[in-house]
Amino acid sequence: xxxxxxxxxxxxYDQSKTVLPAEVARGVYMRNAPSxxxxxxxxxxxxxxxxxxxQDVRHEMRLSDIRRIEGMAHHDRESLKPLFExxxxxxxxxxxxxxxxxxxxxxxxxxxVDYRHELSGDVLVSWFFGRMFRDMAERSNHWAILDRQTVFxxxxxxxxxxxxxxxxxxxMDRIDAKTFTIPELRTxxxxxxxxxxxxxxxxxRALQQAIAExxxxxxxxxxxxxxxIGRTVASIEIAWTxxxxxxxxxxxxxxxxxxxxxxxxxTAETLAPEFPETGGIAYSPHWRDLKRTAGCTMDxxxxxxxxxxxxxxxxxxxxxxxxxxxxxxxxAKVGRV
Numbered sequence: 001x002x003x004x005x006x007x008x009x010x011x012x013y014d015q016s017k018t019v020l021p022a023e024v025a026r027g028v029y030m031r032n033a034p035s036x037x038x039x040x041x042x043x044x045x046x047x048x049x050x051x052x053x054x055q056d057v058r059h060e061m062r063l064s065d066i067r068r069i070e071g072m073a074h075h076d077r078e079s080l081k082p083l084f085e086x087x088x089x090x091x092x093x094x095x096x097x098x099x100x101x102x103x104x105x106x107x108x109x110x111x112x113v114d115y116r117h118e119l120s121g122d123v124l125v126s127w128f129f130g131r132m133f134r135d136m137a138e139r140s141n142h143w144a145i146l147d148r149q150t151v152f153x154x155x156x157x158x159x160x161x162x163x164x165x166x167x168x169x170x171x172m173d174r175i176d177a178k179t180f181t182i183p184e185l186r187t188x189x190x191x192x193x194x195x196x197x198x199x200x201x202x203x204x205r206a207l208q209q210a211i212a213e214x215x216x217x218x219x220x221x222x223x224x225x226x227x228x229i230g231r232t233v234a235s236i237e238i239a240w241t242x243x244x245x246x247x248x249x250x251x252x253x254x255x256x257x258x259x260x261x262x263x264x265x266x267t268a269e270t271l272a273p274e275f276p277e278t279g280g281i282a283y284s285p286h287w288r289d290l291k292r293t294a295g296c297t298m299d300x301x302x303x304x305x306x307x308x309x310x311x312x313x314x315x316x317x318x319x320x321x322x323x324x325x326x327x328x329x330x331x332a333k334v335g336r337v
Contacts, residue, residue: 004140009051015282018047021140023094024133031091033190038086040069042107043151043160045087045127053129054138063123068283070152070257074166077115077123084111084127092132096314098307105132144168149245149253149283150218155260158189159210166240170220171221179227185236207236216264217253219246254286255319272317272329275311275327280304290324296331303331 008019034042044066045329067073087108109128144167145263154160165188169175180188182199189206196202211222220240227235254273274285280301281287288300305321307330311318
């Protein structure tokens with residue numbers, strides 16, 4: 001067993017992080033790359049499987065787990081179908097220069113959506129990973145530990161692909177930048193042939209927007225520097241640093257995405273964080289950090305339900321200016337079990 005599987009197994013308790021094999025994070029599949037929502041579903045599937053991702057077993061989750069993802073709250077059994085079709089069609093290519101061979105396969109073998117009990121809201125999603133993916137995960141000794149909520153909140157395919165690639169490099173010693181030729185960058189971002197053919201368009205509509213979004217929502221700060229041969233941009237150096245204070249990113253993840261681009265561009269005031277309307281806070285790093293700091297040991301779902309009841313009884317809005325202090329005080333007072 002490779003080190004990646006052991007790391008995934010050891011972090012099974014942490015629902016805020018996904019351990020992704022570096023071979024996947026760095027974009028070994030470049031044919032028929034999935035869309036944004038399919039990529040988010042892929043991350044949830046891999047994180048759900050955890051240390052069992054290389055086993056030839058059936059993995060499963062509920063539709064309700066998928067609906068917790070940013071932008072996927074309204075998915076049903078029919079709208080999931082094209083996402084699984086995209087994941088089934090994604091082609092993985094793994095080249096092993098030492099063995100002098102490459103292997104082509106797929107991420108997904110099959111997926112089953114069981115909706116026999118759909119009326120009661122109980123839809124079961126199960127799947128088998130493809131042999132290619134399982135073999136890759138089994139051999140993997142390099143990995144990326146991704147903040148799950150950052151991936152789920154990113155708003156474009158380009159952002160997810162760039163973030164997972166750089167995150168797989170950010171933990172390596174003495175490496176804080178990587179240079180990509182323009183064809184390599186197009187491949188990394190899975191830009192289709194015939195689209196964004198001019199570098200100016202690729203840079204403005206894909207790369208710079210992805211970097212701006214990653215810088216706003218993640219623990220990393222990325223910069224891109226063009227390298228020219230004559231007047232032609234031949235390559236791009238992407239450098240990264242880990243933020244000393246990730247609080248602004250965590251804060252942004254805790255508020256509504258409405259106005260996010262304006263806040264990113266500096267054309268709108270920063271909003272107060274908004275406490276989740278439903279569900280627990282297992283996937284909300286900002287609120288979980290406040291809970292832990294306050295010494296709260298109550299279940300994430302229970303403390304969230306109790307706090308919403310507390311707000312409702314007093315007519316307090318979930319985005320009140322002092323909502324963080326209210327939650328911290330509430331956790332400290334009633335959250336010790």
